[in-house]
Amino acid sequence: MEGIYDIHCHILPGVDDGSHSIEETCELLRREYEDGVRTIIVTPHYRLEMFEPGMARIYRAFWATCDAAADIAPDLKLYMGCEFHANMEMVETLKAGGRPTMAGSRYVLTEFRESTPYSYIKERVAALRSGGYRPLIAHAERYECMRKEPERAGELSDLGARIQVNAGSLLGDMGHSVRRYCQGLLEEDLIWCVGSDAHNLKDRTPNLGKCAAWLEKKFGTEVTRKVLIEHPAEIVRDGVKM
Numbered sequence: 227m228e229g230i231y232d233i234h235c236h237i238l239p240g241v242d243d244g245s246h247s248i249e250e251t252c253e254l255l256r257r258e259y260e261d262g263v264r265t266i267i268v269t270p271h272y273r274l275e276m277f278e279p280g281m282a283r284i285y286r287a288f289w290a291t292c293d294a295a296a297d298i299a300p301d302l303k304l305y306m307g308c309e310f311h312a313n314m315e316m317v318e319t320l321k322a323g324g325r326p327t328m329a330g331s332r333y334v335l336t337e338f339r340e341s342t343p344y345s346y347i348k349e350r351v352a353a354l355r356s357g358g359y360r361p362l363i364a365h366a367e368r369y370e371c372m373r374k375e376p377e378r379a380g381e382l383s384d385l386g387a388r389i390q391v392n393a394g395s396l397l398g399d400m401g402h403s404v405r406r407y408c409q410g411l412l413e414e415d416l417i418w419c420v421g422s423d424a425h426n427l428k429d430r431t432p433n434l435g436k437c438a439a440w441l442e443k444k445f446g447t448e449v450t451r452k453v454l455i456e457h458p459a460e461i462v463r464d465g466v467k468m
Contacts, residue, residue: 231458234421261435273311393437
């Protein structure tokens with residue numbers, strides 16, 4: 227399948243725990259393109275006291291990556307984003323331009339600790355919505371509070387959040403129980419989009435081509451296009467409007 231969007235990946239060189247060099251970034255881009263990916267929102271980590279790269283450094287890496295993408299294929303498009311680890315000042319940080327939203331849109335890829343209480347996730351979702359943003363919950367399948375109560379994905383969706391899961395989780399990389407949880411969300415139409423969360427060329431590689439094939443086999447072309455192309459495209463369109 228061509229035209230896939232990867233809306234969650236760490237392929238910018240030297241800014242977080244993802245790609246370590248422009249050479250690795252180039253190979254990651256080639257693999258994404260071979261998988262059918264044509265649009266990428268890069269999402270370097272931002273987490274206080276762990277990942278706080280300066281925006282000037284990030285943009286230098288972004289423009290170098292854009293140049294590499296143009297050399298690989300003229301139809302490979304890149305946009306800036308961020309995987310924002312939730313904190314109590316995140317709305318103020320976003321409004322001040324301290325970190326970018328997804329492709330200049332209202333969407334914010336929002337990450338939590340795996341042990342985060344559900345009450346905190348709900349509170350941060352509500353704060354982002356009140357601030358005019360739309361939280362996109364990063365790899366929702368990682369959070370224990372979400373797996374314990376599958377209906378919570380629906381509750382967050384009703385509050386205006388969107389649910390993202392990782393392709394590797396659908397493919398079984400996190401074990402059978404997590405895969406079953408993700409399949410259940412798909413059956414309930416609660417997964418809004420799927421991302422690769424690719425970091426490197428070893429154990430966290432691009433995998434959306436393999437995931438697309440699995441999704442088509444298990445859930446059909448309509449669902450596959452919705453979570454890999456149509457919904458992610460809404461992020462970019464929303465950014466154009468802003």
